[in-house]
Amino acid sequence: MKVGIIFGGPSREREISFAGGRTVYDNLDKALFEAVPVFADSFGNFILLDWQYIYKGTIRDFYPPVEALPESEHQLQIYLESLGELSIAEQDAIIARAGKRLLPHEFRNYFDFAFLALHGPYGEDGSIQGLLEWYHIPYSGSGILPSAIGIDKAVQKELLKQHGFPTPDYKTIPFADWSERSKRESIFESLVADLGLPLVLKAPHQGSSIGVSIVKEHDFAGFEQAVERSFFTKNIYKEQWLAMGEEKQLASMKQLVDIREGIGMPVTLTDGTVIYHPEALLNHINDTFATTDTNTITLTNVEREHMVLVETFIQGREFSCIVVQDETAKPLALPPTEIVKGNEVFDYRSKYLPGLSRKITPINLPSEDIQRIRENCSRLFTFLGFNVYARLDGFITEAGEIFLNDPNTTSGMLPSSFFFHQAAEIGLNPSQFLTYIIRTSLAERLKSGKDTVTLTKLLSELDKSIKEEQAHRHDKIRVGVIMGGYSSERHISVESGRNIYEKLSSSTEYEPLPIFLTGDAENMRLYSIPVNIMLKDNADDIKEKIQHFEHGGKPHPVLAQIIAEAEGITKKYTGRSLQEPQRLTPAQLKNLVDAVFIALHGRPGEDGALQKELEQLYIPYNGSGIRSSQITINKYETNEILAKHGVPVAKHRMAFKEDWLQDKEAFFNGIESEFPYPFIAKPADDGCSSAVKKIKSRTELEAFSSLIFREMEELDTECARTLSLGFKEEFPNKAGFLIETLISKNGARHFLEITGGLLTKYGPDRSVNYEIFEASEALAEGEVLSLEEKFLAGEGQNITPARYAADPERRQKISDKVKEDLKRVAQILQIEGYARIDAFVRIYDNDEVETIIIEVNSLPGMTPATCIFHQTAINGYKPYDFIDRILQYGIERTKMKVLE
Template structure:
C-alpha cells in the first residue's frame, strides 16, 4: 500500500495545532492604463481587510510585469509614479516631465531594473510567489489583469485567486464578443454596431467610411477601444464633424496625429507641455511611443520606438523640418481594432452580482449613473463630482428586478465566479440593454460594488472577507487540482463559523455632521482590526439643546456626503432594496455581524443594551457644546466606557 503525502504552499501547522494566518497577496499596479486606479483599490484593502483573519502581503506588479513585495508605507503616496521608479533612478532629461513609469526608461538592463525594484521593496520571481502568499487578491484592471492572462498564471502556479476564472475573464474583456454572444443568446444587447481594424482604418477613405457609418448607426456614435477597461478609450461623437470623428477614432487606437502647423506654432515650453499631456495614461497615450518614419518623398520607412520625452520633441522638430505630412504617434500598448456602437438614450445603470456557497446568484441593487459627460468614461467614473449615483435606479420596482434577473442570467451563463459588475441602459422605450461586463470591479473607498453590497448589509471589511471566501470556494470547484485549495478554504470557513467571530463585543462610534469622513475611517479601522464589531451613531442636535441619536446602516457610511445621510434619516426602505435583502439573507447571515436596513432612532437605554463601549469623535461648534456635553456625561452615567 502506498501513502502519498501532499504538501502545498504555506499550509503548515503551528505548535498549538492552529493553521498559520492566511497570507493574502494584494496585487496592484500592472501594465494597463488603469494602474493608478488599481493603486487606490490596494489602499482600500490596506484599510479594510480583516487582520484577525488575514495577513496582507502587498505586491506591486510593475508595468514591465515584474512582482515587487512592498511595505504598506508606500500607500502614503498619491500615485505609483510618485515612488516607483524612485526619483534617483530617473535620468535628468525627464526632470520637467511626469508621470514617469518604469517602461519609459530607455536602455533598461535587467541588472538596473532589479536595482530599481530593490529601492522600493523585494523583487519576487514568478516561480517563488507561492512561498510568500497563500491567496492572490487581484486589485488590477484592464489588459494583462482582467483578460484571463493573470488568472491563467495563477492556475499554472496553483495559487488560488479572487474573482472570475480564465474563460469568463477573457470573454468579458472583449466588448465585441460580448455583443455578438449576448445578441445571439437574447441576453440584452440589441445595439447596432460596426468594427474596423487599425490597418483598414489607416488605408480607408475617412470621409467615405464616416458617411457609411452614419447611415448605419446614426448620430451620436459611441466609439470604443474594445479590449480595454470599461472607461478607457471611450468617446461619444455628437456632431457631424469629420475632424472630430478622426480624433475620436485615434483616441480609441491610442494614437495621436499632429500637423506641421500645430507643432511649429508651439513655443518650446508649449512643446514640453504637449508631450507632458501625451505621457498621461488617462488623457494621453503614454510613453514609449511608436513613431511612423517617413522619407523625404513621403514613403513609409518603418517604425521607431521613442522612450524619452526630449527625444520625442527632437524627433518631431526634425520630422517637420522636411515633411509637410502629419506626424502619427501610436502608443506602445495600442489597440488593433475600434468598435462603433449606436448611442442609447435612457438611464445608465451598473449592477453588482455575487453568489453564495452553493453558487446560487444574487444581484445587488442596480445603481443609476447620472453623468455630466453623457458617457461613463474614465473622468466620470473616477473624478469627484463628475457623476452622481442613485441606489436603486429610479425606475419601477418590477423593472429593477428585471434588470437584476438579466444580470443574474449573464453571470450564470458565462460562469462568472464570486463577483462581477454588469453595466447597461434602461432605455427610453423601456428596454434593458447590457453594454459591458467587468470581472474585476473597482475597489476604491466609495466604489459601486461596495455601495451596492452595503445596501444588503456588507461593510467593506465584510465584503472583502466574502470575496476571499467565495473566490476560494470557486477555485475548489473549478481547479484542476482542488486539493491544493481545500485545506485553505476549510480553515477560513472554520474561522467564520466560530461563534467568537460573530459574538465580538460591539462598540458605538458617535459622530455628527462635521466629522463624517473621520467616522468612516474610524469605522473601517475598528472593523479591519477584527477585535470588535463597530456601529455608527449619528448625533443630530436640535434647537441647540436636544440631541436625537440614530443607529445608522453601514450603507449610510458609504453615501457620498453627509447631506445625503441627513436627507434620508427618516426615509422608508425602497421595495427593491427589501427584495434584494431577502435574496441575500443567506449570505448576510454568514458574513454580517450586525445588520440594520434603515436608520434607527435609539435611546440611551437602547444603547446600553447594545454595548458598553463608545468612541467619541464629536468636535462641535460652541453653540452645540452644551447638548453634546450633556450626552457625553449621560454615557458615563449609564456605565459606558468612552474613548475620545
C-alpha cells in the first residue's frame, strides 16, 4: 500500500511535524507499505519531496532553497513566508528545487492512503481532512467534525462545561477589547476577581503549548506581556533596544521571529505595513529609533489569534493519556503518563527536548485513581466523536478531582513522544503502532459509507499482508542493539539506540533486540529489555525499571490490566507478549543474536573494551576495531598521533588532578603561561560534546577544575553558574582534562567548523576502502556546539554540504581537499566501519586549505536529527541503507577473522 505522509504545513508546529513525518517515513513497515513523502509548505503547497531532504535537521536547512534566499547581512534563517508575496511561477521555481508540486486531484496517482503528521491550524482542524475526503483519499485519525472541535480550545471548554466534564473555569479576551488600551487594566482586575490567581493564558488555536503563559502575581505589566504573547504581538521599546548593543539586538531578533517561542514572521505595524524578512525588520527598528521620536514599535503577526483564552490555574499533577480504538471500535485508554516539569509550563521545549521534563508511566497514583483517569478520558473520547486515536491532557488534584483539558486529535510523533511511549506499554513498537493506526483508520473511513469497494479491498489486502509478515518474522537477521552506558552521553546513546532499533524493526531484513548496558568500568552489565522499557524517557529511567524487576518487582497492576484489555491488538500486530528484562552474559548474547550494533557513546563502547569481548566470541559488530577505538576515545593520544604524522591539530596538553591538589596556584600559572585566554578545556576520554567549555578567565578555569576534579557527585552551584551550565547539564568527574588552544581564523579569508562522516567497505584484496561524505557546516548558538545542537531535532543548524565558497566549482574543489584530509586521518587511525571527524577549515586567499582536526568519533551519534544522515543522503543512502552497510561490513569482517 502506498502511504502518503503529509507533514510540515503552515502552523507554528511545522518543525515538530517535519520531525514527526520523518519518524513515520522511517518507521513504516517496509514489508507492508511504500512511504511517499508529501511536504506541505507554509503557503499550503503540497510537494512530492525528494527523499534526501527529509533528513535535514530543520525545514529552514533546505526550504526555501539557498538559491531563493535574498542577501542577509546577519545570515538570518527564514521560512518561505519571509520571501513576501510570491507569484505561482516564483513558487513553482522554489518547489522544483525540493521536489515536484502535487495538486490535490493528483494525490490518487501517488498514494492510496494519507498519514497525517500535520499539527495545529490546517493540519488538525478538519481542513486537510475535508480536502482528502473530497478527493476520496482515506486518511489517519479523526474525521472533520472532531478535528474542528479538537483544535478550538474555547469551543472545547464550552462543550465540556455544558456536558458535565470537570474543566478549569475560563474567560476569553477578544482582540477588539484588548486593542482599547484604556480597558486593559479593568480586564485584568475582572479576570483576577472571577478566576483568581494564578491565571493561565493560552492561544486557543495553537497546539504544543505555544503561546501559553502563567501569571502568578497581581502584576499588570506581567499580565500584559503574557496576553501579547498569546496574541503573537510584541512591543519594542526604544530605551531597552538601544541599551542592548548590536549582539544582543541580533539575539533578540532571532528569538522574536522564532515561530515556537516568539511571534514569527511576517508582522504588521500599527499603520498596516507588512514586513516579511527578519533582516528588514531589524533595519526598520534601527532606522525608526535613529531617525524619529518614536519610543515604541508594536509588531503583530499577520496570523494572530482573535481571542485569548484565560483559565483558572489547577494545582495538581499533570498527565497525558493516549486513547485508541480497539478491534471492536471501543475506546481503550492507554496508561496515562505524568509530566514532571523543570518549570511550571509544559511548553514546546519541555515537550520535545529529552531531559527538560520527565514522563512517568503510569502516573504514580493508586490504581483506582489511574483507572478513573482512564475512564474519564475514554468517556470524553466517545463524547467528542474522536476516531482511531487521540491525546487527552489533564490534571488530578490533591483531593482526587480530575480536570480534562485540551483534547488533541493528533499527537507529536517524535520517537520519544507520548504516542509511541504509551503504545509500547501494550507491546507495540513504533512500526507496529503505525500499522495499527493505518489499519484502524481504514476501518473507520469505511463506516462513512463512501468508497466502500476501494476501502474494503485495501483493508482485506492489508490484513493478508500482516498475517504473511508474522509468518516470516523468524527468517530475519537478529541484531542486538546495545544502548545506554554510564557516560554523560548515556541519554544521547539511548536516542541513538532507539533510532537504530526503529530503522531495523521496520525493515524486511533484520529483527532487532534492544539491549541496555549499565554498571561501571569494573562491572559492565547487559540486559535484554522489552520495547516498553526501551521507550522510557531516558537512560536513568530505563536503569530504574531494570532494577525494579531485578529486585523482584512486578508490572504495575494497571499495566497488567491494560495489557490484558489490549491482547487482541498486541497479538494481531506483534504475535508475542511483553517480556521482563533479562540479564545476559556475553555467551548468552551470542545465542540470541547474529550481530550487534553498538549505539554507545564515550566509555564504554567507543574505547575497545566491549569490542574485545565481542571479538572473543566472534560476534560481528559495527565500527572500528579494538586498537583504533582505544586511540580515538583518547583525544590527547589522537592529537599526538596525528601531529606526529603532520596533520594540523590544536596545540594541546593534559592537566592532572594530582598537580592541582599539590599546588593550585602553580597548576593555574603553568596553564596560563602556555595557553592565553580564551582556550578550550574538555575531558580527554569522553564523548564529543561532554563538558567542552571555552575558558575565558582564571575564574572560569578554577570553576572547571573544581568541577572535573571534585570528590562529590553533586556539582558546586557557584562553579556551575560560572560556567553557565545548562539545565540538568552533566559534568563528568575525571583525573585529568585536555587543554587546547582556541582555533581561530588566523588570517584566513574564510573560516568554518565542519563535521564529516565516512563509510568503509572491503576491496577485492580485503583492503579497506574509504567513502568520505560531504561535510556539514556546524553553526553553534553559544561558544561551542551543544549536545542538543548536534543530536536533537529542530535544535542544531547544520548546513550540508558546507559552504566553503559561493562558486560551485571552487566549493567542490575545496571540499575535495578537505575530504582528502579526513581520509588521511581515517587511514592513520585505522578507522573501520564508519566514523565522524570534527574539524575547523581555514581557506586562504589563494584557495589554500588547512584542515585542523578537533576530534574523531568512532561511534558517532545516530539520533534521527544527527547530520551524518544529511551527508549520507547526498550519496544516495537512506538511514536504513547506511545502517545496513555498517552492519554488513561488521559481519564480513568477522567472517574473515573466522577464516583466519
